[in-house]
Amino acid sequence: MSLTIREAFPALARPGFHYLDSAAMAQIPGLVSEAVTHHNRTARSNVRRGLHEMAQRADAAYDGARATVGRFLNAPAEEVVFTAGCTLALNMAAWGLGRNLGPGDEVAVSRLEHHSSCLPWMALARERGFALRWLPVTPDGRLDFADLGAMVTPRCKVVVATHASNVTGAVSDLPRLAEAARAVGALLVVDGAQMVPHGRVDPRALGADLYAFAGHKAYGPTGIGVLWGRAEVLDGMAPLVVGGGMVGTVGDDDFTWGEPPHRFEAGTPPVAQAVGLAAALEWMSGLDWQAVHQQEAALTWHLLDGLRSMEGVRIVGPLGLEARVPVVSFTVEGCHPHDLSHLLAGRGVAVRGGAHCARPLMSVLGLEEGTLRASLAPYTNRDDVDALLRGLAEAMKVLR
Amino acid sequence: MSDELYGAAIKELAAREPAVLDGADASVSLDNPLCGDRVSLDVRLDGGRVTASGHRVKGCLLCKAAAALAEERAVGLEADGAAQLLDQVAGMLKKGAEPAFPALAAFLPVRPHKSRHDCVLLPFKALARAVKAS
Numbered sequence: 001m002s003l004t005i006r007e008a009f010p011a012l013a014r015p016g017f018h019y020l021d022s023a024a025m026a027q028i029p030g031l032v033s034e035a036v037t038h039h040n041r042t043a044r045s046n047v048r049r050g051l052h053e054m055a056q057r058a059d060a061a062y063d064g065a066r067a068t069v070g071r072f073l074n075a076p077a078e079e080v081v082f083t084a085g086c087t088l089a090l091n092m093a094a095w096g097l098g099r100n101l102g103p104g105d106e107v108a109v110s111r112l113e114h115h116s117s118c119l120p121w122m123a124l125a126r127e128r129g130f131a132l133r134w135l136p137v138t139p140d141g142r143l144d145f146a147d148l149g150a151m152v153t154p155r156c157k158v159v160v161a162t163h164a165s166n167v168t169g170a171v172s173d174l175p176r177l178a179e180a181a182r183a184v185g186a187l188l189v190v191d192g193a194q195m196v197p198h199g200r201v202d203p204r205a206l207g208a209d210l211y212a213f214a215g216h217k218a219y220g221p222t223g224i225g226v227l228w229g230r231a232e233v234l235d236g237m238a239p240l241v242v243g244g245g246m247v248g249t250v251g252d253d254d255f256t257w258g259e260p261p262h263r264f265e266a267g268t269p270p271v272a273q274a275v276g277l278a279a280a281l282e283w284m285s286g287l288d289w290q291a292v293h294q295q296e297a298a299l300t301w302h303l304l305d306g307l308r309s310m311e312g313v314r315i316v317g318p319l320g321l322e323a324r325v326p327v328v329s330f331t332v333e334g335c336h337p338h339d340l341s342h343l344l345a346g347r348g349v350a351v352r353g354g355a356h357c358a359r360p361l362m363s364v365l366g367l368e369e370g371t372l373r374a375s376l377a378p379y380t381n382r383d384d385v386d387a388l389l390r391g392l393a394e395a396m397k398v399l400r
Numbered sequence: 401m402s403d404e405l406y407g408a409a410i411k412e413l414a415a416r417e418p419a420v421l422d423g424a425d426a427s428v429s430l431d432n433p434l435c436g437d438r439v440s441l442d443v444r445l446d447g448g449r450v451t452a453s454g455h456r457v458k459g460c461l462l463c464k465a466a467a468a469l470a471e472e473r474a475v476g477l478e479a480d481g482a483a484q485l486l487d488q489v490a491g492m493l494k495k496g497a498e499p500a501f502p503a504l505a506a507f508l509p510v511r512p513h514k515s516r517h518d519c520v521l522l523p524f525k526a527l528a529r530a531v532k533a534s
Binding site for chain 1: 460
């Protein structure tokens with residue numbers, strides 16, 4: 001008997017528990033946990049080093065995981081770099097491309113970025129002396145393309161953008177950004193952490209040059225992320241981390257790098273986590289995404305509709321369903337997001353309150369106290385959304 | 401259920417209008433980077449004793465309430481005594497100590513909620529730094 005999507009997630013079996021914090025950490029299907037356990041029981045060995053039986057199994061599992069991620073991204077396995085997470089992947093992208101920039105160069109960073117995406121470039125700009133330009137946002141939390149030509153100038157070397165905002169849920173028009181970047185010879189680096197959990201992605205077709213995402217937001221284990229890059233881009237990049245497994249030759253005074261993707265995987269890689277991520281992406285690939293997207297859209301609308309009817313609630317982000325993922329942020333007049341999220345937790349509703357590691361966006365939207373964020377996933381049902389709306393009304397009464 | 405955190409005493413403290421202190425001898429602003437709370441605590445001292453205090457807070461209800469209590473409680477204390485308020489609040493929240501003064505009992509329901517301790521402690525940390533800096 002096949003499981004429903006929700007039944008595949010053991011953590012969601014608890015009655016009265018409504019998980020709406022998937023943008024921070026998605027739940028994990030039982031079969032993914034089992035895949036990790038099975039790997040550790042049968043193939044726990046270091047990779048690319050040993051000749052014994054377990055090592056061969058580990059090599060096969062790790063190479064297989066890379067191939068699975070490649071299929072998910074419609075990309076060759078050689079363009080898939082495993083990392084310890086999306087933050088590391090985005091740092092690798094920044095330091096790999098940005099360390100050779102300097103005064104006179106510019107990097108355009110969208111104001112929708114998570115700190116993991118913008119801070120590496122801010123740090124590099126400070127160190128290398130290039131200029132950072134913030135791509136503006138519209139009042140409803142989308143990238144504002146009105147002055148894109150003026151923002152992405154001939155001095156621009158890299159454009160950095162999220163595929164989907166972790167605050168507003170807005171999906172960025174990557175082809176348009178890629179076109180602007182190409183016009184001036186710049187590269188496009190994309191944070192896909194919030195997009196990948198909602199279906200397959202083809203970064204090359206979208207115009208990205210580097211694309212990062214996290215395992216734990218895509219129904220996989222923690223401690224695993226992916227940096228996909230066009231082969232020619234990866235080939236020209238320096239690694240952020242050096243160590244075992246990534247070298248070509250090593251002498252007393254110098255060493256050379258190996259070829260991608262291993263160039264970027266110094267040390268023992270997260271083998272079991274990669275196997276788990278592959279299991280998660282295989283699970284995702286087996287879903288009927290047309291049906292999932294319809295359900296996510298219906299629930300998002302139900303949530304937006306419910307919030308709109310509540311006095312003092314301001315939705316932060318698009319009010320409709322076009323070009324968005326099911327991530328909904330909002331504020332409640334007179335109620336701090338942390339107090340609301342605490343009171344909701346007491347009612348079995350898991351949401352996130354705060355700035356969501358997106359201070360540049362919060363500042364420009366005048367949201368110094370942050371927002372309350374409900375983030376949906378394929379396992380979310382109407383009961384979850386109703387519990388949030390009901391709990392929110394109660395929490396507002398407690399605080400007022 | 402976590403409704404007990406938001407009792408009448410805490411809500412009354414949080415609703416108080418913060419005092420504005422001109423000519424402070426020391427002002428300290430502290431952030432809680434995890435939740436985004438920001439507290440600025442101002443003190444004026446005379447002969448080593450806190451004679452006036454004020455504050456500004458952008459934060460949750462617990463942080464606002466704690467800031468109001470820190471502002472009120474500090475006045476009249478020696479600098480060391482004002483700084484020790486932090487130990488008293490931390491002792492109650494983290495080590496199970498009895499409330500060191502009656503008004504602090506309003507925060508007893510916060511004790512089991514470790515993730516909210518910093519909301520209450522932040523204003524007292526700012527106060528401790530302010531009196532030490534003056």
